[in-house]
Amino acid sequence: MLRRVFYARKLYNNNMSLSIKELIVEADRCVACGLCLPHCPTYRKTGSEADSPRGRIQLMRAVAQDILPNNARFNEHIDLCLSCRNCEAACPNSVNYGALVDTTRALFVQKKSLLFALAKPFIRHRFLAKAITWPIWFLQKFKLNGLLNAIHPAVKLLPVIEKPASWKSFYPATSNKVGAVSLFLGCATSALDSQTLNASIFILNQLGFDVHVPASQTCCGSMARQAGDADESSKLVAQNQTSFDQTMPILTVASGCGAGLHDYLPTHKIQDISAFLVSCDWTNAPLKPLKEHIFVQDPCTLRNVQKSHSAVYALLKKIPDAEIIALAGNGQCCGGAGAYMLTQSEMANNLLNDKISAIKTNNVAILATSNIGCSLHIANGLRAQNLTVSVLHPIQIIATQMGYAR
């Protein structure tokens, strides 16, 4: 017990971090009303109290107090949690479930996963992630699918990736300068979704913003946190803390990164790019009409943590003639949830099926989503059923209507 208290104090020193004592106090704030239960995707699927927020909180407290053992069954119930934080949004007592589950993972469910150990350097260093995307890009380009599948089963989850990109550290405004921002690249986004980052720079420059892209920035730390590796996530947070200028907003394009930075980098102003853009002056940046139905999928991190999902609709509504529609079932996680789609594939696919059904029922042709994890997971589900749907970041849609050509 003493060792755990020391470990907690040593590793945690920011706003979401809890010591064991604080974990127990926070867990005690749950009054077991059960109002969060219908909002929990895993409880909805398994019907088990131990897979509900209320049940998990009881388990976390019992293990923290050494009343229950920290055994494989406890680990399974914590691992099955998506960290979607729907429960937190529904809780009338504002129990900080995110901090409880992050702390529990760090203290009791640390992973010795080979997959995470192998992925760690690629998450931390963009140049390594870029190095590995080159052969994947090459194999995809020349349709060498057999070789692609031989790399790792997870490779089949990847979209058709762009030629690996690099970024300069500064992109000046192309119209009258009105301000300056920093752009957060993200480990997965910079490797797999360079088109959204380039589209973001284009839009911001057109609207009169200088864009700074600090070369020393790194991953937001969310994947490490999810794996219970608090040491690694703290290092990544510290590196980002010194990489970014505190005087200007840091814009994120992946809501998973935005949520991680929002919780763990309170010294900086973190904002989702759609939320930032919606409040800009668009007078001199007309958008071409688009007579289409654009369905919007709300990532949990944007909805429950950054609480900025409504900005995506408001931004897309600036496109003349476009009809913007919320995808049915937006209150439930798609199952992507960072590495969850790989580590808990059964539940991830179960939840994905609900999204695919909603897409099919509504004959969706364009789906906008602001998180790379959701985008990869949903696109993979669509491919598996031979469904042709354009899954795009809202920023890509806006940039195209502004005349951006890749």
Ligand code: SF4
């Ligand atoms: S809604 Fe909040 S207080 Fe009620 S059971 Fe869920 S976590 Fe506990």
Ligand code: SF4
């Ligand atoms: S974070 Fe999501 S999956 Fe985990 S307990 Fe809360 S609602 Fe359920």
